[in-house]
Amino acid sequence: MMSGEIRCPAGGHKFFVIGEVRGGQIHSVTYELTGKARELADTVEGSVTAILLCGRLTDPVEAVIGSGADRVMVVEHPALTLYNQEVETKVLAHILEGEEPEVILAGATTSGRTTLPALAAKLGTGLTADCTGLAMDPETGLLLQTRPAIGGNVMATIKTPVHRPQMATVRPRTFRAPETDILRKGEIVRPEIHSSLFESLVENLGFENAPEGEGNIQDMDVVVSGGKGLKRPESFRMLGELASLLGGGVGASRPAVEAKWLGYPHQVGLSGKVVAPKVYIAAGISGAVQHLAGMQTAGYIVAINRDPDAPIFRVADLGLCGDLFEIVPRLIERLKKEGVKA
Structure with a gap:
């Protein structure tokens, strides 16, 4: 040294x-x-x-x-x-x-x-x-x-x-x-x-952390993301519950953010954040190339979509083809049954 x-x-x-x-x-x-x-x-x-x-x-x-x-x-x-x-x-x-x-x-x-x-x-x-x-x-x-x-x-x-x-x-x-x-x-x-x-002309007055539950999704081991398939902003509460049980955070596709269902800090993709968690769950996301570029390096990708031809299934390790409004609640129920707490 x-x-x-x-x-x-x-x-x-x-x-x-x-x-x-x-x-x-x-x-x-x-x-x-x-x-x-x-x-x-x-x-x-x-x-x-x-x-x-x-x-x-x-x-x-x-x-x-x-x-x-x-x-x-x-x-x-x-x-x-x-x-x-x-x-x-x-x-x-x-x-x-x-x-x-x-x-x-x-x-x-x-x-x-x-x-x-x-x-x-x-x-x-x-x-x-x-x-x-x-x-x-x-x-x-x-x-x-x-x-x-x-x-x-x-x-x-x-x-x-x-x-x-x-x-x-x-x-x-x-x-x-x-x-x-x-x-x-x-x-x-x-x-x-x-x-x-x-020396600087700028004086820093302080620093505030993000509110509880608004942590950086890039630092999360688990990210649960939703897209336009969720149909309404209230549906993100369901994803939030699943993410909380898994100790992770909530992400969103660009269309969901542009619809103001969730804020920009949650956007995953080329125009948002690139994430590489251990587990990435995509619910109601078709898998546009812009979104895939932001999450395809995740360790394990789970895709939930009712369209069997959705591009998201091409990069998924596990694909669940079905109604997310049936699949996600069952996942939450099963986690709770196994004693997992948020």
Whole structure:
């Protein structure tokens, strides 16, 4: 471990991951992107550096090294306790100055979507937002950045052939986090940052957690989603009961959200959130390509639909063809009978 001077790791192609820390804990998207960056860097004999900005870090930094980083740069300062785009952008630009990064990746979270465009402007390069796929072009060595376009009806692959770095934000849960290699070695650096970079015109007054039961569905092991097949907004109470019994959260298709049956934070799909729970239950969802792209990496998919030709059945591990208003209540009844409590 060292502090002060920033040393560049070996390897001509430098991949950087802008990690995310919430409440002192390293967010899962950091491990997901570090693992993906390692995979990409290995194709061009490159190095991976992760940057963590926070007020205070309680999680072990070594876990990021175990996920594939050669180096982790940690900056802890009270000004970073609550998110501040101005401060984060200045600090990141300072750290990256002289590093000559080839690729910079960050999560397409609220903070990532806010900081990365400003950082790209400071670095004089472009940014591909909300990517759902990344790969290295074997012929040119360029980063292939895949994202939905034209309302999710087309998947576009974007390259940055001239400017550097190549920058992209990636939706959480798009890639699975690798298993931590506890024997992997790396360097932990705590760079010196001048106090002026932590000054800001913005004053953060506080932070409020989401109401009880409104947690982020991307963090849930079980997600129960509903679509227009539910016919009315009141039907989501039934899905809420099932999700509660399973210890999960409630999701929704885009049409259900557009009908205002459920709020946008619950939307699953290209224009909503990408989820990868252990179990995903889709009730009354036909399975449009935009929705499938947001949940098809789930560990086990259960589809409930009365249409035997519904596209959702093509990705389902278990398909229940029938009336959801009969099937879901029976599932709830059976869970309660087995002694499961919400």
